[in-house]
Amino acid sequence: MNQTRKKSSSDGETKPQTSFVDKFLRGSKLRSSKAESKSKNNDLKTIDVQHSDETRNTATLDTDTPVTTEMELESSLEKNEQFLQKLGEKAVDKCLDLNNCRLSTADVREMVALLPSLPDLEKLDISWNDFVGGTLHSITEQMHVVSKLKSLRLGSCKLTTDDVRALGEALNALPELEELNLSWNSKVGGNLPLMLQKFQEGSKIQTLELVDCALTLEDGVFMGQLLPMLQSLEVLDLSINRNIGGSLNSIAQGLKCTSNLKVLKLQSCGLSQKSVKGLDAAFRYLGELRKLDLSCNKELGGGFEDSPVQLATLGRLEVLDLHQCSLTTGDVLSLTQVIPLLSSLQELDLSANKNVGSSSENLLSRLRFLPVLKSLLINSCALERETFTALAEASIHLSALEVFSLSWNKCIGGNLKLLLETLKLSTSLQVLRLSSCSLVTEDVAFLVSAIQTGHLTKLRKLDLSYNDSICDEGWAIFCQNVWLLKELTELDISLRPSTFRDCGQWFRHLLCAVTKLPEITEVGMKRWILSASQEEELEHFDQHQSSSIHFDHGGFQ
Numbered sequence: 296m297n298q299t300r301k302k303s304s305s306d307g308e309t310k311p312q313t314s315f316v317d318k319f320l321r322g323s324k325l326r327s328s329k330a331e332s333k334s335k336n337n338d339l340k341t342i343d344v345q346h347s348d349e350t351r352n353t354a355t356l357d358t359d360t361p362v363t364t365e366m367e368l369e370s371s372l373e374k375n376e377q378f379l380q381k382l383g384e385k386a387v388d389k390c391l392d393l394n395n396c397r398l399s400t401a402d403v404r405e406m407v408a409l410l411p412s413l414p415d416l417e418k419l420d421i422s423w424n425d426f427v428g429g430t431l432h433s434i435t436e437q438m439h440v441v442s443k444l445k446s447l448r449l450g451s452c453k454l455t456t457d458d459v460r461a462l463g464e465a466l467n468a469l470p471e472l473e474e475l476n477l478s479w480n481s482k483v484g485g486n487l488p489l490m491l492q493k494f495q496e497g498s499k500i501q502t503l504e505l506v507d508c509a510l511t512l513e514d515g516v517f518m519g520q521l522l523p524m525l526q527s528l529e530v531l532d533l534s535i536n537r538n539i540g541g542s543l544n545s546i547a548q549g550l551k552c553t554s555n556l557k558v559l560k561l562q563s564c565g566l567s568q569k570s571v572k573g574l575d576a577a578f579r580y581l582g583e584l585r586k587l588d589l590s591c592n593k594e595l596g597g598g599f600e601d602s603p604v605q606l607a608t609l610g611r612l613e614v615l616d617l618h619q620c621s622l623t624t625g626d627v628l629s630l631t632q633v634i635p636l637l638s639s640l641q642e643l644d645l646s647a648n649k650n651v652g653s654s655s656e657n658l659l660s661r662l663r664f665l666p667v668l669k670s671l672l673i674n675s676c677a678l679e680r681e682t683f684t685a686l687a688e689a690s691i692h693l694s695a696l697e698v699f700s701l702s703w704n705k706c707i708g709g710n711l712k713l714l715l716e717t718l719k720l721s722t723s724l725q726v727l728r729l730s731s732c733s734l735v736t737e738d739v740a741f742l743v744s745a746i747q748t749g750h751l752t753k754l755r756k757l758d759l760s761y762n763d764s765i766c767d768e769g770w771a772i773f774c775q776n777v778w779l780l781k782e783l784t785e786l787d788i789s790l791r792p793s794t795f796r797d798c799g800q801w802f803r804h805l806l807c808a809v810t811k812l813p814e815i816t817e818v819g820m821k822r823w824i825l826s827a828s829q830e831e832e833l834e835h836f837d838q839h840q841s842s843s844i845h846f847d848h849g850g851f852q
Contacts, residue, residue, distance in 0.1 A: 402426075419448070422451055422476065428452050431454060435462055451478065463493055474500075477508060479506060483510070484508050505536065515536075518549065531558065531560070532560040535563045540564055544569075547574050547576060557584060567598070570595070571603065572603075575605045578603075582611065585613045591620070592620055596622055596626060599626040599629045603633060618645065634665075666694075669698065672698070678704040683704070683710060696724055700726070700728040708735055725756065726755065734762040736765055739773050752781065755783060761790065763794050771799065771800065781814070788818075
């Protein structure tokens, strides 16, 4: 699973005093049009000052002491208005997005002072800001002034147990809340009931994300009890909580009451064979499910062996991710019966399941019954000649395919011609990944023939890396023709980490081709060693190229 990588914050409390406003403007974090901003500022000036007895009684702009006199109120409003003006007329009352702004505790206080001026705020995102941790109470105490809030995102804020408790108390003040993201906060684990027990039946929550929160077995049991209260729930992400696998039966029981659920993510949750059977019993109640992610659960293998017929009832399922699940031969046999019935399937990931390659001839051949399949990932599945042939024959019928990833399947080397008809018939293919497939020069020639005949015109990303058996002649043929892929943005021909080779004369053809590719931004060629003259050519190319193209060659040992 690809997670967002947090930027490190090394400044701490003593970082240079870059104001909250400057950070805000750099990222254009408050999103609205200038006209809307002017209108809101004018409204703030006329409405708040002229008539609002309630505001006079409750406003707490810069301190926790209520403003009790009209003079103090006007002074505070004037100060707040000046703050809004410093935002460059970008302040809006509906969206405050400070994601990854490296907020300090002082910034948090300044933001809190702003909240009373945004009574119509609907989205607040302060994720990936470490200094929010330990100060959340100052924000939650102001939740009553933003009671229209629909989205609250606090991912990776280093929340403390006190923060979690304070948030639990504040959720009562947010009756319109539809989205809550607390991912990557380890203190949520073991404290989930403290925070979410205030959710009542009829809650409007549609999205609940608790990725990598160190949830415990008890948290999982609580989640199973909570789910029936969340009738509007559409997205549930409990990924990377390895200790909740033992409570999946409880969670599965709760899922039976979430008939509106569209996305269920349980990546790396310690699922077992028993867990799969429990989930299968819940699938018949999830007729709206569009995305199911059970990936990276290595103990899951064998869970599909007893023909999970309810999985086949997910007629609207568009995404099925089962990569790295240790699927057994029995699992593959059962999935052969089920997957072709998922006629709405658009994305299928079976990667890193070795038995898919040795026992999946029937499964891969039946993929032809998935007419709208757009993404097919079968990386590192130990495909054999027979199964690859079955896949190639089936892929001819996948006219909607946009992403085709076959990396780390050695049998493709010398056999790429089996895919030639697919490559010729494809009108939608945008991503083709053939990394570490033991390709040889003959394979490159077949690929070039498809390119020369006007096919693969939509291709944007092509990965041929770690195919060290291709000789210089093969790379020369390829580089002389790659310019025909006019929409290409990324190309990777890197060598594997253990290999270093001198770059051949084809490098000049590559530079020439790149000048004819208007969309190209990245060329990966790691561990190809450039000669001194080639280094000069590349330097000259960089100096005279108007567009930004990154050559990642790393040509040294």
